Amino acid sequence: MKYRVSSALCLCLATVACGGSTASKAPAKTTPPAPKYSELTKRNLASFDKVWTTIRDRHWDPKLGGLDWNAVRAELRPRVGRAKSVAEARVVLREMLARLKQSHFGILPLSTLDAIRGNAPKNHHGGVGDVGITVRYLHGAAMVTRVRAGSAAQTAKVTPGWIILAIDGKPVAPMIQKITAAYKGSTMLPLMVSRAVAARLYGPVGSKVKLRFDAATAKPRELELARDKPNVPYASFGHLPKMPIRFETRRLGKDVAYVALSVFLDPPRVVKGFAKAITDMRDTKGLILDLRGNPGGLAGIAIGIGGYLQDKPNQALGTMITRVGKLRFVLNPQPTIYKGKVAVLIDGLSASSSEILAAGLRDLERARLFGRFTAGASLPSEIERLPNGDGFQYAFANYLSAAGERLEGRGVAPDVEIVPSRKQLMAGKDPVLDAAVAWIRAKQ
Amino acid sequence: MKRVSLFVFVAAVAVGCGGAKKPAARGPSAAADDRIATDSGAPSSLTADDILALYVEATGGRAAYEKLSSRVAKATMVLPSLGVKGDVEMYQQAPNKSYMKLVLGQAGTVEQGTDGTVVWERSAMTGVRVLSGQERELGLIGAVFNAELKYKELYKSVQLMGIEAVDGAPAYKLVFTTPSGQTETRYYDKDTKLLVKSSATVQHQMGKISSTTRYSDYRAVDGVRMPFKMEVSAMNQKRVLTLTDVKHNVAIPASRFALPPDVQKLLDK
Numbered sequence: 001m002k003y004r005v006s007s008a009l010c011l012c013l014a015t016v017a018c019g020g021s022t023a024s025k026a027p028a029k030t031t032p033p034a035p036k037y038s039e040l041t042k043r044n045l046a047s048f049d050k051v052w053t054t055i056r057d058r059h060w061d062p063k064l065g066g067l068d069w070n071a072v073r074a075e076l077r078p079r080v081g082r083a084k085s086v087a088e089a090r091v092v093l094r095e096m097l098a099r100l101k102q103s104h105f106g107i108l109p110l111s112t113l114d115a116i117r118g119n120a121p122k123n124h125h126g127g128v129g130d131v132g133i134t135v136r137y138l139h140g141a142a143m144v145t146r147v148r149a150g151s152a153a154q155t156a157k158v159t160p161g162w163i164i165l166a167i168d169g170k171p172v173a174p175m176i177q178k179i180t181a182a183y184k185g186s187t188m189l190p191l192m193v194s195r196a197v198a199a200r201l202y203g204p205v206g207s208k209v210k211l212r213f214d215a216a217t218a219k220p221r222e223l224e225l226a227r228d229k230p231n232v233p234y235a236s237f238g239h240l241p242k243m244p245i246r247f248e249t250r251r252l253g254k255d256v257a258y259v260a261l262s263v264f265l266d267p268p269r270v271v272k273g274f275a276k277a278i279t280d281m282r283d284t285k286g287l288i289l290d291l292r293g294n295p296g297g298l299a300g301i302a303i304g305i306g307g308y309l310q311d312k313p314n315q316a317l318g319t320m321i322t323r324v325g326k327l328r329f330v331l332n333p334q335p336t337i338y339k340g341k342v343a344v345l346i347d348g349l350s351a352s353s354s355e356i357l358a359a360g361l362r363d364l365e366r367a368r369l370f371g372r373f374t375a376g377a378s379l380p381s382e383i384e385r386l387p388n389g390d391g392f393q394y395a396f397a398n399y400l401s402a403a404g405e406r407l408e409g410r411g412v413a414p415d416v417e418i419v420p421s422r423k424q425l426m427a428g429k430d431p432v433l434d435a436a437v438a439w440i441r442a443k444q
Numbered sequence: 445m446k447r448v449s450l451f452v453f454v455a456a457v458a459v460g461c462g463g464a465k466k467p468a469a470r471g472p473s474a475a476a477d478d479r480i481a482t483d484s485g486a487p488s489s490l491t492a493d494d495i496l497a498l499y500v501e502a503t504g505g506r507a508a509y510e511k512l513s514s515r516v517a518k519a520t521m522v523l524p525s526l527g528v529k530g531d532v533e534m535y536q537q538a539p540n541k542s543y544m545k546l547v548l549g550q551a552g553t554v555e556q557g558t559d560g561t562v563v564w565e566r567s568a569m570t571g572v573r574v575l576s577g578q579e580r581e582l583g584l585i586g587a588v589f590n591a592e593l594k595y596k597e598l599y600k601s602v603q604l605m606g607i608e609a610v611d612g613a614p615a616y617k618l619v620f621t622t623p624s625g626q627t628e629t630r631y632y633d634k635d636t637k638l639l640v641k642s643s644a645t646v647q648h649q650m651g652k653i654s655s656t657t658r659y660s661d662y663r664a665v666d667g668v669r670m671p672f673k674m675e676v677s678a679m680n681q682k683r684v685l686t687l688t689d690v691k692h693n694v695a696i697p698a699s700r701f702a703l704p705p706d707v708q709k710l711l712d713k
Contacts, residue, residue: 235550238526267569268552298551300569307571319651324680327650332573335709 040388041081044089047386048080051093051107054384055100058396060321064100072099086388093390102409108383108391112182129205129227130198133158134293137193137348138420141214142172145425152225161426162221163214167200187376187411190348191295203227216426235266237298245270249277252288256440257281257340260290264297264353271304278308278338286341286440288433289357292371296352299329306331306357309338310366317360318401320379329356342367343436346414351375356399359412363402369414370436376411492604495616495632500592502637508667509590513538514696518689521546525681532685541701542587557701558587564707572706578647581624595620607634610641638662639671653678666692 052073055064076096083089090107097105132151133144142164147154164172176193183189203209208226215221236242246262247270259277261270278287289305299320306317310331317329344358344367355374361367378399383391399407416439418432500506519532530548543557552568563575563583575583585591585598595602605617608631615631628644643656655678659671672687703711 237550238523238528266550267567268550271552271568271571298569300551300567304567304569304571322680325651325653327679330649332571333710334571335706335713 040086041083043388044080044083044086045077047089047388047390047392048077048093048096050384050386051096051392052077054392054394055097055105058323058394059100060323060396060398062323067099072096086390089388090390093392105395106182106186106393107386108182108393110389110391112178112391128202129207129229130201130203131209131211131225131227132230133201135164135194135197135201136293137176137190137197139422140176142176142193142197143422143425144213145420148230150231152228156223156225158213158223158225159215159426160428161216161422161424163422164197164211165214165220166210166212167197168210170200172197187348187373187409190372191351191375191377194349201227205229216422233266233269235263235269237265240265240297247273249273249281251281251284252437255285256437257284257287257338258290259287262294264294264299264301267298267301267304270301274305275308275334275336279336282336282338282340284340286343287338288343288345288436288440289367290345290433291350291354291358292345292347292432293349294351294354295349296354296377299353299356302353302357302360303329303331306360307334308336309342309361310364311337315364316402317356318363318399318407321398321400322396329360331360341440343439344369345432345436346371346374346412347432348372348375350412351377352379355407355412356401359401359403359405359407362412362415363405368416368436368439369412370416370418370439371414371432372417372419373414374407374412376407376409378407490604490616492602492618495604495618495637496592496595496602498637499632499639503592503662503670504664504668506593509593512590512666512668512692514589514692514694516691516694516696517687519685519687521548522684522686523681524684535696535700536587536589537696537701538589540584540587540589543700555704556583557703558583559701559703560584560587562703562707562711563587564703566704566706572704572710573649574707574710575649578622578624578626579649581622582626582646585622599623600625605629613640615640638669661686665690668692 052069056069076092079092080089083092087109090109093107097107130151132148132153134146134148135142136145137143138145143160144153144158144162144164145160147158147160166172175196179192179196180189183192201209205227208224210222210224213221213223230244232244232246234242235245243263243265245266246260247266248258248260250258252258257277259274261274264270281287287309302317311333313333315331317331320327320329342361344361346354346358346369350358350371351374355376355378358367358369358374362369377395379395379397383393386392395408397408401407401412416435418435420429420431424431500509514537515534516536517532517534519534521530521532522528523530528549528551530546532547533545535543540560541558544555546554548554554565554567556563556565558564563580564572565575566572588594588598591598599620600623601619601621603619603621605619607614608617609615610631610633614634616634618630618632620628620630626644626646628642630639631641632638633640639659641656641658643654645652645654655676657677658675659673660675661671661673662669663672664670670687670690674685676683676685
């Protein structure tokens with residue numbers, strides 16, 4: 001008897017490119033005790049070796065683009081040995097990573113790690129609640145962009161466009177400054193800031209959090225909001241945490257189909273639901289696929305969705321490259337294909353499978369992208385704590401879109417870039433969605 | 445004997461054995477760190493045919509195989525690195541029909557099957573597809589019941605490449621080549637004659653995929669011994685398939701192997 005396991009399985013296995021993909025390996029909450037000089041040197045050198053070895057053994061390109069990695073070690077390791085502080089060693093480690101000329105490789109101070117993690121739950125199930133607001137890093141601030149219906153925030157009349165100034169009495173600005181410094185110039189900056197703020201809003205269901213908002217009024221608004229649990233289905237896969245899934249399908253008027261997906265999980269519901277949606281709304285002029293804030297998940301779902309949007313054989317969204325090989329994300333045209341225009345909405349929190357799907361559909365000339373640059377975190381990266389306390393962030397796979405564009409560390413550029421203004425948000429507008437609708441309704 | 449093989453990613457590697465149409469090669473095998481000198485291995489009198497005959501004998505004998513005409517098996521599949529466990533059902537009917545269903549928790553269901561002509565796959569994630577080319581070839585070979593007895597019909601050649609150590613024990617190394625030229629390397633323990641390892645690189649829809657499978661925990665079911673545990677390594681990940689129930693000569697409804705409507709729709713397109 002023969003038993004095969006399909007490509008579908010493999011995809012989900014090989015690319016559980018999950019949720020935002022920065023899996024932090026529980027950095028310590030406190031700074032390690034100040035070591036003696038010799039101990040410091042030992043820790044710094046061990047950190048150097050850890051970084052150097054990880055790149056050597058796990059980077060997707062074993063040749064490192066022709067870089068003589070042994071020479072880099074010979075040159076820089078002695079400098080780490082002479083470093084008189086963790087900060088001095090960090091400078092050298094960063095210089096080493098800079099030789100790769102690739103983003104998504106970084107050394108983060110311990111304080112930045114703490115700033116990023118906040119109260120982020122390991123798991124969303126059970127008692128984890130939030131206050132019902134979606135936050136984006138916009139115009140240099142932590143801005144509310146959405147308020148969940150029925151949440152404490154809605155009851156308190158929090159509106160999009162408000163800026164979070166402090167959480168439980170702690171100003172948000174210093175945290176943003178730290179993360180901004182660490183991710184300056186990185187496509188991941190909006191993702192990291194938004195997540196850091198969101199992490200502080202989590203807490204046990206029923207607990208309360210004090211928030212100070214800039215509500216565009218004379219004085220900041222102080223609110224104490226109770227955390228509750230979103231009334232949506234949750235899903236998980238393996239070690240991934242359970243996450244709430246917002247999967248919404250509806251018509252915008254008679255002629256536009258709208259599908260929003262908050263995370264690529266629960267394929268039986270999501271892919272089947274997508275198939276039903278495009279079947280029910282096949283008479284529409286166009287489809288809007290809203291992937292804003294979607295951190296990724298099972299890449300197989302991106303392939304599944306893509307299979308309903310194009311009917312040419314052997315078309316791939318792109319190629320994942322790891323040390324052990326390449327995998328083409330080939331779409332399987334399904335019996336029912338949606339023929340109308342396709343607009344994909346993206347933003348700085350669209351990561352992983354969201355980027356893979358958006359870039360792939362655009363490269364296959366099947367979709368037009370609206371919104372903001374994506375996170376450039378197409379595949380899992382890790383943040384690992386080094387012996388000297390710093391964090392080491394690295395990606396162990398690369399991803400090339402159908403057109404051969406590298407997504408990792410670069411992100412996906414929208415065809416129509418739109419950054420919502422505070423005024424628009426406060427007026428209840430969604431200019432990204434509006435632009436997509438207008439494009440679909442346009443004759444050309 | 446029946447061998448249950450797990451192919452991850454691919455319609456990989458054929459089950460059963462290969463037709464030794466060519467003389468057994470006795471030259472050096474592919475490089476392997478644990479290789480034993482070829483000359484110290486297979487006695488000159490042994491050929492690939494001999495080894496495969498010994499394998500059939502060791503797993504129950506031709507007569508035992510020929511008493512079987514269908515099989516229904518259940519298994520669990522664990523992916524330790526992902527923390528995922530799935531349940532597998534497998535159906536096979538002589539001469540060449542098969543159906544497999546894997547329920548993988550919240551990732552949904554994956555099905556594969558063939559009616560002996562069309563090889564298809566359907567998953568909750570990636571949708572439905574009909575396999576073609578080399579993938580189809582492997583799917584059809586894999587569905588052949590009692591393939592162990594039919595390797596000469598299924599393969600272009602089987603070559604004995606020598607003896608190599610598998611986990612420290614010497615094993616005959618045989619290379620099976622399909623009509624289209626795809627190869628699989630299998631290792632049969634020199635003492636027990638049981639299949640202990642296989643490896644292959646196959647061209648899949650997604651690209652070339654290499655995998656290695658280890659077979660262990662052989663148990664007899666209706667007179668035929670089969671490995672109840674298979675560990676597959678591919679793409680730096682391991683999957684462990686463990687059989688939990690095997691029944692033979694079960695009446696399987698023909699509808700089990702019929703093409704699903706959406707597969708038929710694809711074919712009609």
